[in-house]
Amino acid sequence: MPEIISKKEENIKKKNSIPFKSPKNPKFKFIDLFAGIGGFRLALQNLKGNCVFSSEWDKYSQQTYELNFGDKPHGDITEINEKEIPEHDFLCAGFPCQAFSIAGKKGGFEDTRGTLFFDVARIIKEKQPKVFFLENVKGLRIHDKGRTLQTILKVLRQDLEYYVPDPEIINAKDYGVPQNRERIFIVGFRKDLNVDEFQYPEPFDEQPVFEDVKEEKEVSVKYYLSTQYLTTLRNHKQRHKNKGNGFGYMIIPDDRIANAIVVGGMGRERNLVYDDRLTTFKPITHIKGVVNREGIRKMTPREWARLQGYPDNFKIEVSDVQAYKQFGNSVAVPAIQATAKAVLKKAGIL
Structure with missing residues (x-):
């Protein structure tokens, strides 16, 4: 005879099956924008951070995110009121690269309207987190002949008044995964933290190879x-x-x-x-x-997960097509974690 499980027991069982729970005694609060399947969240929870808000519009990524972290991200960021986002110390976002319509303009905050960077900027402006961490493709440096990055930095430094060191091209292969993956990292510190210099983390000593992640x-x-x-x-x-x-x-x-x-x-x-x-x-x-x-x-999708630094208890329950898409879109967790740790230490949060 099949075991009869009450609704309450079923919910408890479901909750206990979540592999990546928030830390019991968090050291800081963060929000996870353009969350994907939670690469940033995984890294920051490993550093004792508590995620208080997330946003991701893709329904299949939302499913994977909820399956692993226990809560479903909010949808379209353009429809989210920045005033309703909880207070937080750390904002992270892997926003898409889009050109700005700045011809004949000053290339400031208002000129980024209609782009997804604008939504990141308006949230920073409203909530004033201590630090932020933005990730994008390497090509952002030369996107629209460099004007896109130039405008982003101007908004962050001048309009929002954060200390933003020069962005760095970080390669995932230098931080514990066997994948040649270059991405641009942009970090920022609120002015009252009095940070005026920052060093991105040194590469790890060991260089793994594909055999280390092979099925x-x-x-x-x-x-x-x-x-x-x-x-x-x-x-x-x-x-x-x-x-x-x-x-x-x-x-x-x-x-x-x-x-x-x-x-x-x-x-x-x-x-x-x-x-x-x-x-x-x-x-x-x-x-x-x-x-x-x-x-x-x-x-396999699991090998792709490992190439991005996801642990083997990270659940993959979507189709292979969606899994390849999700891990291909994701951040490389170890590179994010190493950089976030350096940012948190510099800000005096860790």
Whole structure:
């Protein structure tokens, strides 16, 4: 006879299954904007921070976030009233890169309206957190001929009056994960903290390789490429090579580091691996040709999670398509944590 569980017991069981709970005695409060699946939150909770607000519009990312942290992020940030956001010490945001319409203007706060950076800025202006930490793609430096970054820094430094050291390009491979992933980090300190210099954290001594994050057991045949698809990739690469281009698939040896994982395009094809442990070659998906016998496969979502520094108890219950998208969009947790720790120490919070 099946066990009968009351609604109260079911809720308790569900709550206890949440792997990443807020610390019991938090040292600071933070908000998590453009939260994705919670990379920033994971890093800051590891540093004894308590998340008091989060925002993420993608419904599948919201599902993964809630599954792991126990609360569902608020939706579209443009519809959130900054006055209703709880007080906090630390604001973090991995906002998208957008150009500003600043032709013939001063390129200040008002000129960022209509962009998602504006929503970050208006929240900083209203809530005045002690510190903030913004993350973006490396290309932000040259976006719109450098005007985008120039305007962002002007708003943060002049309009909002924060001390903002020069942004730094941080590579995830230097902070404990085997992935060549460069991102721009922008941090800021409220004026009354009297901070006038800041050093980004030194790279870690150890350099992990793909073997350190590789699946321990045989993976499903669905991750192995068909012979026809492999031929297509090889022909594509050869065509580009003949034109003098470097585009094309790549196979990452176990003793090397992965290329940056990205949402689409060649994100998976530039991170193929050798794995000769497959014992069942019968396809379980619709493929053209047969499963290759060279042991060439895509990385799994769990391997992508590990490349971003997510622990193995981080739950993945969405489709592979969504999982690749979510981890490709995510921040690299160890690089975020190392930088956030340096910021918190400099601000006298830790």
